[in-house]
Amino acid sequence: MAELIRNPKCMRKLEEEVSPAMDQQEMFIKESCITQLPYLEACFKETLRLHPPGPFLLPHRAIEFCQVMNHSIPKNSQILVNFWAIGRDPKYWEEPLMFNPGLDFKGNDFEFIPFGSGRRICPGLTMATRHVSLIVASLIHFFDWSLPHGRKNPTDIDMSEKYGLTLRKEEPLILIPRSKN
Numbered sequence: 629m630a631e632l633i634r635n636p637k638c639m640r641k642l643e644e645e646v647s648p649a650m651d652q653q654e655m656f657i658k659e660s661c662i663t664q665l666p667y668l669e670a671c672f673k674e675t676l677r678l679h680p681p682g683p684f685l686l687p688h689r690a691i692e693f694c695q696v697m698n699h700s701i702p703k704n705s706q707i708l709v710n711f712w713a714i715g716r717d718p719k720y721w722e723e724p725l726m727f728n729p730g731l732d733f734k735g736n737d738f739e740f741i742p743f744g745s746g747r748r749i750c751p752g753l754t755m756a757t758r759h760v761s762l763i764v765a766s767l768i769h770f771f772d773w774s775l776p777h778g779r780k781n782p783t784d785i786d787m788s789e790k791y792g793l794t795l796r797k798e799e800p801l802i803l804i805p806r807s808k809n
Contacts, residue, residue: 629764630801631675631727633773634782638729642667646769657765659758668761670729676715676742678727682794683712685744711741712795771805 632639645668649661662668688707693700701707716724743750750756767773775782788798 629767629773629803630785630787630797631678632671632764632768633775633801633803634785634787635727636782638671638727639768639773642671642768646765649765650769657762657769659762662758662761662765665761665765667729668765669757672757672761672764674727674729677721678715678725679789680712680715680742680795683710683791685709685711685741686748709741714741767805770808772808773803773805776802776804 632642645665646657649664650657685708688709690701690703690705690707693703695701714720718724722728743753743756775785785801786797786799789795790798
């Protein structure tokens with residue numbers, strides 16, 4: 629939500645996508661509608677690239693000596709992959725700090741791996757993407773959002789993160805919802 633508020637063009641595009649997908653006879657968005665919302669999925673992916681749930685993948689162990697690029701990895705070494713840094717690396721991303729929805733995250737694009745990849749991909753990937761997407765689609769469809777205390781400039785939102793085992797915004801996001809009906 630913070631990235632969508634900071635990027636009004638993205639918010640408008642998402643609102644335009646979500647409204648027609650809404651089942652007009654029902655008062656909620658169904659899970660089956662989520663597959664019809666590719667821009668919502670792109671926003672979800674881009675948010676995970678910029679703000680992954682944790683800075684590192686789970687530790688891995690080298691089962692034998694190997695060479696990776698110019699680095700020698702001794703047998704039984706513990707390896708930590710910093711995917712927070714990978715998601716912001718200018719070698720792989722044109723504008724690494726900009727919110728720019730539109731990429732694949734099925735574990736084949738190794739610059740973007742918040743759910744791991746290959747055999748160790750997170751089994752909760754599908755559930756997480758569906759639930760978070762349903763929540764965000766509902767929030768976007770039923771409410772107009774604004775900043776509190778008369779703040780007008782959405783770029784003033786502090787996006788600094790608090791580091792630990794997981795990552796989270798240092799200052800919680802505070803928004804004012806206004807019903808669209």
